Amino acid sequence: MASWLPETLYETVGQGPAPSKDYYQLLVTRSQIIFRWWKISLRSEYRSARPGESKDTHEDFLDNSYLQGKFDFLERLSDSLLLSIISYLDLEDVARLSQTSRRFAKLCKSDMLWEQIVQSACDTITPDMRTLAEDMGWRKMFFTNKLQLQRQLRKKKQRRESQQQALL
Known part of the structure; x- marks a missing residue:
């Protein structure tokens, strides 16, 4: 082997x-x-x-x-390698790691890490979900419950449709 x-x-x-x-x-x-x-x-x-x-x-x-x-x-180690390693930790361990140094606090709160965590937790990420996550932040999206996310996605879609109708 x-x-x-x-x-x-x-x-x-x-x-x-x-x-x-x-x-x-x-x-x-x-x-x-x-x-x-x-x-x-x-x-x-x-x-x-x-x-x-x-x-x-x-x-x-x-x-x-x-x-x-x-x-x-x-x-x-590089930030990208550390982020890859951190993404495999349990959420409690990520929280503990963030308290060890400024560098780890920054990495544990970074959108790059939370994007990896959300992608590993979700089966699929639609383009609307990706746009919402980039607007609100991947970490906040992860901790927001499904009903609130669905409501925000619906509002975003309605705003986009009303803007398209206004252009016509």
Whole structure:
């Protein structure tokens, strides 16, 4: 079964959060986890710093307290990847996660996340529903009950029809 997996399972590169200018690469292969870093600084004590690399098996990586404490790998993941991961959480867990940091609060309230959650909860999303969600916000749409949504969709449709009749 593992032979069906590609050799490189995941790779991400990026710059550390401000004010750092450091670059990082996280590479997860079938057999190991490789973390590389490049220190970029104008400070004299870092000018001679060489790039670093850490290679560990999956088991050793999980046991490596130095890496676990030194680098916050979750913070280094892109917003789109984190949103994808968060969309699989239970709503209670999303609420708890939103309280952990400003970044997670922003992600947990983002329309991109709630659009994914609504799409996974609904069988189909009609163009009218999509328009309404973009007007009111996907999160608000998710928490609005069906009767209220149907009433808002009906009002929106009536307004559109009356505008079309006014144009004729």
